[in-house]
Amino acid sequence: MKSGGPKQTDRQNLSRRRFVKAMGVALGTNIIFAHWMPEGLTPVALAQSNQPIPGKEGLTLLNDRPLNAETPAHLLNDVFTPANRLFVRNNGLPPANPKADNWTLTIGGESVQSGKTYTIKELKQKFETVELALTLECGGNGRADYYPPASGNQWTTGAVGCPKWTGVRLKDVLGDCGMKEDAVYIAYHSADAHLSQDPSKDAISRGVPIAKAVEEESMIAWGMNGEPLPSHHGFPLRLVFGGWPGSTSGKWLKQIDIRNVVHDGTKMTGTSYRVPKYPVKAGAEVPEEDMGIIESMPVKSLITFPRSGLKHATGKSLKLNGHAWAGDLEVSSLAVSIDFGQTWVSADLGRPVNRHAWQQWSAEVSFPKKGYYEVWARAVDSEGTSQPMLVPGWNPKGYLNNSCHRIAVYVS
Ligand SMILES: Nc1nc2c(c(=O)[nH]1)N[C@H]1C(S)=C(S)[C@@H](COP(=O)(O)O)O[C@H]1N2
Ligand SMILES: [Mo]
Numbered sequence: 001m002k003s004g005g006p007k008q009t010d011r012q013n014l015s016r017r018r019f020v021k022a023m024g025v026a027l028g029t030n031i032i033f034a035h036w037m038p039e040g041l042t043p044v045a046l047a048q049s050n051q052p053i054p055g056k057e058g059l060t061l062l063n064d065r066p067l068n069a070e071t072p073a074h075l076l077n078d079v080f081t082p083a084n085r086l087f088v089r090n091n092g093l094p095p096a097n098p099k100a101d102n103w104t105l106t107i108g109g110e111s112v113q114s115g116k117t118y119t120i121k122e123l124k125q126k127f128e129t130v131e132l133a134l135t136l137e138c139g140g141n142g143r144a145d146y147y148p149p150a151s152g153n154q155w156t157t158g159a160v161g162c163p164k165w166t167g168v169r170l171k172d173v174l175g176d177c178g179m180k181e182d183a184v185y186i187a188y189h190s191a192d193a194h195l196s197q198d199p200s201k202d203a204i205s206r207g208v209p210i211a212k213a214v215e216e217e218s219m220i221a222w223g224m225n226g227e228p229l230p231s232h233h234g235f236p237l238r239l240v241f242g243g244w245p246g247s248t249s250g251k252w253l254k255q256i257d258i259r260n261v262v263h264d265g266t267k268m269t270g271t272s273y274r275v276p277k278y279p280v281k282a283g284a285e286v287p288e289e290d291m292g293i294i295e296s297m298p299v300k301s302l303i304t305f306p307r308s309g310l311k312h313a314t315g316k317s318l319k320l321n322g323h324a325w326a327g328d329l330e331v332s333s334l335a336v337s338i339d340f341g342q343t344w345v346s347a348d349l350g351r352p353v354n355r356h357a358w359q360q361w362s363a364e365v366s367f368p369k370k371g372y373y374e375v376w377a378r379a380v381d382s383e384g385t386s387q388p389m390l391v392p393g394w395n396p397k398g399y400l401n402n403s404c405h406r407i408a409v410y411v412s
Contacts, residue, residue: 024372029410032371036340038390044374045309045408055232057084062153066090066195066203067232070141070158073405074307076323079353079360080133081161083230089138089159090232091267092203095191095252100228100236105173105220109187109257113178120222120236126176127168132217133357134242135162135325136249139273139294142401145391148283150398157302157405162323162358165240166223170256171214179210179258186213187263188239188250194266205265206273207257208241208248212295217242217356220253242356243327245294245399247273268293275395282394291396296327298392299381300402301334301361308407317366318375318409324349325358326381334361334379341376341389341404367411376404 020034023043031037059069070087078085100120108115118126138159140152153159174186187207194201212218219240222229229235234251241248247267257263267273274291276284301324312318324331330352335344347363367373380386391403 027372027410029412030371032367032369032373033339033342036342038340041390043372043408044406045372055084056088059085059087060158062155066092068153070155071161073157073302073304073322073407076158076161076302077304077321079162080225081163083163083224083227083233086136086161086163086233087138087159088232089153089246090192090203092192092194093197094231095193098191098231098236098252100222103236105237105253106255107173107177107258108255110260111180111183111258113180116177118173123168123173123220123222127172129166130169130219131164131166131223132219132242132354133162133164133352134217134219134240135160135356135358136240136242136246137297137300137325139245139247139297139399140397142391142403143398145401145403146282146394146398150396152397159246160300160302160325162325163224164226165219165221166226167219167221167240169216170218170220170239171216173220173256174213174258177258180260182260183210183258184261185209185259185263187257187259187265188253189255189257189265190250191252191254202266204247204250204267205263206247206250206268207259207263207265208244209262209295212241212244217354243296243325245273245297262293271396273399274397275399279393280395284394284396286396294399296329297325298400298402299326299329299331299379299385299387300324301331301377301379301387302405303336303375303377303407306407309410310407311410311412312367314367314370314411317364319362319364320347320375320377321360321362322377322405323358324361324377324379326379328356329381329383331359331379332382332384334363334377336363336365337376337378338365338367338373338409340374341378344378347377367409370411373409373411374406375409376406378404
């Protein structure tokens with residue numbers, strides 16, 4: 001056997017040890033379970049930054065035209081997300097000064113029996129008012145972790161929230177107009193302008209299949225947390241489809257078409273809100289016919305208390321809590337780990353206040369000795385599907401990253 005340089009594995013081990021050491025220097029303490037820390041993972045404590053924006057104290061601005069801002073996890077601790085802590089995701093330019101009094105909603109399309117136009121007052125008078133907590137999460141939440149990077153807003157974990165919405169059931173309004181037998185999809189049209197300001201273009205025009213549209217929880221909402229909808233969130237009228245990509249929940253809602261085909265509006269086609277129907281290699285080009293529309297969002301969770309980066313004393317136990325959600329399904333269990341996923345402690349998990357609302361969990365952990373730790377949370381849905389510990393399958397636009405949320409803890 002020839003003796004050249006060190007063998008490949010030795011060299012890898014050496015660079016790994018150097019990496020772990022450098023990370024320890026940057027953190028100012030040792031990473032206790034470093035031997036279990038996955039290759040390629042950067043400690044979460046070194047990957048956080050923040051920048052304030054007016055009206056949304058503490059949110060991180062990702063883009064100002066169109067406006068996009070996300071919420072750091074520790075500001076999402078409320079059971080019902082308050083207006084000042086709900087992420088904003090705009091594709092175009094919101095209407096300048098919309099008025100609730102003369103706003104109308106028109107129901108039309110190929111498959112409507114009798115098209116109608118309602119004022120908001122008429123909607124309130126004619127249909128039963130419902131109030132539901134519904135989870136709204138952008139399909140691109142978590143995009144920042146994909147490699148090679150996907151274009152679009154680099155959301156980390158904060159494009160999600162669960163306010164209480166007030167409005168009417170979409171199915172009651174559709175029922176009032178009547179649907180033809182060939183109805184397959186509903187499509188929304190809104191009052192925001194395309195970035196080019198070309199009035200013939202929609203900023204975004206998406207929708208859902210009829211089966212989702214007529215669910216008890218699918219809403220046309222005018223209120224959020226007992227107040228009129230805030231302007232960022234679609235004042236005076238929007239759709240809310242809990243558990244589905246946020247992009248289905250049209251804001252500044254003007255028209256709903258009942259369609260006899262799968263809606264083909266702006267951001268329904270190509271790679272928009274679509275993922276490959278089978279796993280693909282990172283960076284692959286996927287033919288359009290192999291891309292499917294995202295429907296129910298995957299199981300996911302957040303650690304909203306404590307805030308990442310906290311200092312904690314050895315020997316003392318640490319209480320943790322957060323939320324978990326699973327699209328159309330319910331979350332059936334949640335566990336936390338302090339050793340990069342080697343062992344898990346199960347959390348107490350509550351039921352949702354209503355279907356499609358996120359659920360609350362709490363747990364307690366303690367740490368064997370001083371140093372750097374990460375707490376990871378992993379939820380499992382009612383069909384037994386678990387969150388992946390690291391980034392799931394790559395897709396061209398970086399959707400559906402439901403990997404475990406992690407926070408940094410310094411034990412001293
Ligand atoms: N009219 C209109 N509706 C819209 C959008 C938009 O840009 N215009 N953005 C969509 C997307 S991609 C998401 S994730 C949610 C975000 O809702 P929020 O800004 O109220 O949090 O609204 C959806 N509805
Ligand atoms: Mo979105």
